[in-house]
Amino acid sequence: MDSRDATRIRVLVCDDQVMIRSGFVTIIDAQPDMEVVGECSDGRAAVELAGRTAPDVVVMDVRMPVLNGIEATRQLAGAGVAAPVKVLVVTTFNLDEYVYEALRAGASGFLLKDAPPDQLLSGIRTVAAGTSLLAPEVTRSLVGRFASRIRVDDAVPDDLPLTARELEVLRLLAEGMSNGEIAASLVISHETVKTYVSRILTKLDLRDRVQAVVFAYRSGLVAL
Known part of the structure; x- marks a missing residue:
């Protein structure tokens, strides 16, 4: 080869x-x-x-x-x-x-x-x-249409290994915001958002943004 x-x-x-x-x-x-x-x-x-x-x-x-x-x-x-x-x-x-x-x-x-x-x-x-x-607009549509089907399995654990800012980024991510939109919302750089997203995935042992969105809704971090 x-x-x-x-x-x-x-x-x-x-x-x-x-x-x-x-x-x-x-x-x-x-x-x-x-x-x-x-x-x-x-x-x-x-x-x-x-x-x-x-x-x-x-x-x-x-x-x-x-x-x-x-x-x-x-x-x-x-x-x-x-x-x-x-x-x-x-x-x-x-x-x-x-x-x-x-x-x-x-x-x-x-x-x-x-x-x-x-x-x-x-x-x-x-x-x-x-x-x-999943593009941000697709995430919004997906969550919006199937919110009633998402089962909240567990409460957010007290020892969730995320900082306050990382939790904030995760919630915005779950709402369907792109990195650029998150950066504008939090008044931080696009690269900083990428760093936060990477840390969130690593700390929660998640593979990608899709899993992060599902985690946020199923754990109750974002209200349905």
């Missing part, structure tokens, strides 16, 4: 609709910085194939036979997984209720199946780089 191959984003595509799966594979494989290392039609096969091919990103459908995309995502990227794989959920429905569950299961973000090819490719690159795909 040459150096160019070594730098490619390894992608596994899982969708039970053959035409959609084939379309994704064709689009992804045509990119100089990506390669499809496998494709399958159900969640169980995705989990098994991911173990053999070590993808950087799994493009995952939600509604599939044998094992759905939510449970497959949980097995690939959920809490306690020794070597979590980044998962990009793709759904037919805008803010489908299953998408929220997939994000809770460990997905790094989601796209609609009818999104333009450039959005799919950008999404894969974004997730591969370790960044959440």
Whole structure:
């Protein structure tokens, strides 16, 4: 394998609709910085194939036979997984209720199946780089629509390892603000916000902004 191959984003595509799966594979494989290392039609096969091919990103459908995309995502990227794989959920429905569950299961973000090819490719690159795909306006819509479904599991622990300013940043993050909006709201620099977000994720052992938003709502830090 040459150096160019070594730098490619390894992608596994899982969708039970053959035409959609084939379309994704064709689009992804045509990119100089990506390669499809496998494709399958159900969640169980995705989990098994991911173990053999070590993808950087799994493009995952939600509604599939044998094992759905939510449970497959949980097995690939959920809490306690020794070597979590980044998962990009793709759904037919805008803010489908299953998408929220997939994000809770460990997905790094989601796209609609009818999104333009450039959005799919950008999404894969974004997730591969370790960044959440949820744009601020999508976060607002997601939380707004599904607030009644979010179960507050536990009260905020007394020993939550965040400073007062970090808690403030987390609350604004959960409200759907971008780093720029948080910076303007708190009158601090964009770089300072990035530092706070990084500290929050590290202290709470969270992978990305998606998990931070879910944590904030489920722990009661932000009122529903």
